[in-house]
Structures are given as structure tokens and as C-alpha cells.
Amino acid sequence: MGQDHHGHDHGHDHTPASKEERMENARRVCQQHGERFTPLREHIFGLLIEADGPIKAYDLLDLLRPEHGSPKPPTVYRALEFFTRLGLVHRVEALNAYITCDHMHDGHSAEFFICETCDRVQERHAHDHSECIPKGFVIKRSVIEHYGSCVDCTAAAA
Amino acid sequence: MGQDHHGHDHGHDHTPASKEERMENARRVCQQHGERFTPLREHIFGLLIEADGPIKAYDLLDLLRPEHGSPKPPTVYRALEFFTRLGLVHRVEALNAYITCDHMHDGHSAEFFICETCDRVQERHAHDHSECIPKGFVIKRSVIEHYGSCVDCTAAAA
DNA sequence: CCTTGTTTGCTATAACATAGCGTTGTTTTG
DNA sequence: CAAAACAACGCTATGTTATAGCAAACAAGG
Numbered sequence: 022m023g024q025d026h027h028g029h030d031h032g033h034d035h036t037p038a039s040k041e042e043r044m045e046n047a048r049r050v051c052q053q054h055g056e057r058f059t060p061l062r063e064h065i066f067g068l069l070i071e072a073d074g075p076i077k078a079y080d081l082l083d084l085l086r087p088e089h090g091s092p093k094p095p096t097v098y099r100a101l102e103f104f105t106r107l108g109l110v111h112r113v114e115a116l117n118a119y120i121t122c123d124h125m126h127d128g129h130s131a132e133f134f135i136c137e138t139c140d141r142v143q144e145r146h147a148h149d150h151s152e153c154i155p156k157g158f159v160i161k162r163s164v165i166e167h168y169g170s171c172v173d174c175t176a177a178a179a
Numbered sequence: 180m181g182q183d184h185h186g187h188d189h190g191h192d193h194t195p196a197s198k199e200e201r202m203e204n205a206r207r208v209c210q211q212h213g214e215r216f217t218p219l220r221e222h223i224f225g226l227l228i229e230a231d232g233p234i235k236a237y238d239l240l241d242l243l244r245p246e247h248g249s250p251k252p253p254t255v256y257r258a259l260e261f262f263t264r265l266g267l268v269h270r271v272e273a274l275n276a277y278i279t280c281d282h283m284h285d286g287h288s289a290e291f292f293i294c295e296t297c298d299r300v301q302e303r304h305a306h307d308h309s310e311c312i313p314k315g316f317v318i319k320r321s322v323i324e325h326y327g328s329c330v331d332c333t334a335a336a337a
Numbered sequence: 338c339c340t341t342g343t344t345t346g347c348t349a350t351a352a353c354a355t356a357g358c359g360t361t362g363t364t365t366t367g
Numbered sequence: 368c369a370a371a372a373c374a375a376c377g378c379t380a381t382g383t384t385a386t387a388g389c390a391a392a393c394a395a396g397g
Contacts, residue, residue: 057343057344057394059345061344062344077383077384078383078384079384090346092346093346093348094386095345095347095385095386096346096347098384098386099344099345114272114273114322115272115322117383117385132311134312134313134316137319145311145313148308148311152306153303154292154325155292155303155329156330157329157330157331157333157334158292158301158325158327158328158330159327159328160325160327161295161326161328162326163323163324163325164272164273164322164324164325164326165321165323166272166321166322166323167308167318167321168319168320168321168322169318169319170316170317170319171313171315172314172316175316175317176315214374215363215374215375217376219375219376220375235352235353236352237353248377249377251377251378251379253354253355253377253378254377256353256354256355257376275352275353275354275384340396340397341394341396342393342394342395343393343394343395344391344392344394345391346389346390346391346392347388347389347390347391348387348388348389350386350387351384351385351387352384352385352386353382353383353385354381354382354383355380355381355382355383356379356380356381357378357379357380358378358379358380359377359378360376360377361376361377362374363372363373363374363375364371364372364373364374365370365371365372365373366370366371366372367369367370367371
């Protein structure tokens, strides 16, 4: 099973887990939460993994269609809500899109770097902002998304 | 909601502008950009100021209605796009809402602290993340929104 | 088996946003 | 000034994103 357990990976670099590993991880997280990793959820999570980047709910719905008959929006949104609740998927707010989460966020928020040229997304643990939050403000959840150009696309443009 | 006792800024580099000042500022920024501050735009900007916090496009549309006959969505969205382009309004992504901007962001992004109890929003200049961005990534725009409980609401809950 | 709660499918509708076209009004220019 | 060019606005229509609510199927435990 996992020779690469993401256990408490506080490194800042992306851990490139294989698709199988990501699926296994999802299954394990579900079990740990006493939730069911049903065939439908597995199917949808697989599509999210295959997307390998942010994907929109209705695009997911289209991908689901061939094997699934004629799924309706709630089918997808329910799964997305489920995975989001477990921290397995994040919503990218400014894209109205969803993306699998490879990190263990032990109380950390995710921070995304989104290349608008190649559409690739890098996820990090959010940097600690504690110095600059308003006095007494208690943060429950943060949305941190940076849009721009990744190193490759910047180089290619030059 | 009159002028609240919070202020919108904690001794940062910025002045808590009155509504008149904010309107004047908008007018000036338009002029500086060679854009027209038309009666419609003034009306809509006034509603945004009065909202004194994030407001949704269709709520704005409702507020516009009494004086304006029967405005359609594009009327509001065009104005919002216009103000956003000039940096006078920000979109709060995770709320699908819009809020006037009191700061001069000379190349800085805005950072919002949104109290989910009282719905008040504090805006700051974004903290500098330069240490923790992926190597070579060039940020064009950042979305930084923190959701939680402001000092008053935290105190009130205790 | 029976009860309880969860998951799924479905219809319907709500909420958010833009495309595109014609008209009006302002600015520019010959 | 007149004509051309452009910006702003109103409107119809449609596209996109997301949820409410109900009934059937299904799992889990006594």
C-alpha cells in the first residue's frame, strides 16, 4: 500500500502522488470519517483525478454521462459537497471549479497558484498570515488564489 | 446601518472615507482614466456605497428599480465590470458579491476579512507572499478572502 | 424482519452572468 | 456645422452555476 504516506507532510513542495495513490487516500479518508466510498463517489472522484486540474461541475456531469445514463446536476453537486466536506476536494472560487486536494491541511488553508496560460494549478499550504489579520479576528476558512503565469509559460512567452 | 464604531481600517495606511468622499474619489478616478461618470454609474456607485458591505448583483438591481424603471441584469453587470476595471469595486468571489474599494492598490491585491456573523468586511492590502510563491510564478491577480468572526462577534459569542 | 438513516434519482426552479443587437448620446474630425 | 466614430444604455434572449424537495433504493443494526 502506501510506501509514500502523506502522513504529516509539512514540506512546501507538491507531492506528486499517483492516481492510484490518490484514490487510495480518498478511500482511507472516507473510512476514517466513517463515511461510505460508494461506487458513484468513486466514479466521480476518479473523474476528478483524471481531470488533473480544476474541472467544472457541469463538465464533470458530461464525463459522468456515458457510463452513468443521464445524471442530473444534484448527483454531481452532492458528491462535490461530500468530498469538500472531507477536505478531499477544493472549490476554486474564481473559476467556479473543483480540484482534488493532495495535501493534508491540518488546520491550514490551501493556497492555489493558477497559470492562466496552461491552466495548471499548484497547491500549497497557505502561508501564515497571523501578523496581519485584524486584531481579534478568528479565521475559519480562507480562500487564497493567485492567478498568473507559471515558470514554464513565462519562459515560453519570452 | 449608520457609521459603525469599528472603522474599516486598523491604523493602516488609509483614511476612513465618508460616503461623500468615496463618491468624489470615484468621480476623480474616472476622470483620471478618461472615463465617464454617467448618472447611471453614479446612481449604482451610490447604492454600492450605501450597502456599506458586499452586495449581490441582483440585490443591486432591486435597489435600482424604484428610481430606474425596470433595469435588466446587463445594466448592473456592465456598471460592475466598469468599476471593477477601474479598481473602484472588488468582487468577493466566495460570496458572488461586490464591494466598493477604499484603498489605493498600487499593484497590491486586496485582502478581505469577512465576518460571517455580522457580515462586515474589512479590507487590507494583501500581505506580501513573495517568499512562498512557486519559483518563477508571476502573479497577475490574487483573490484573498478570510471568513470567520470579527473581534466583536467573537466577544459577543463568549 | 423492521426500523432508521443515508444515498441516489428525479423534477423543478433559483441564482448568477453574458451575448448580441439596435438606439441614443457624446466626442472627434473633416 | 455635419458626418463619422465611439461609448453607453435598454432590451430580449440565453447561458451557466447551484439548490430545494420528494420518493425510491439501499445499507446497517437491533
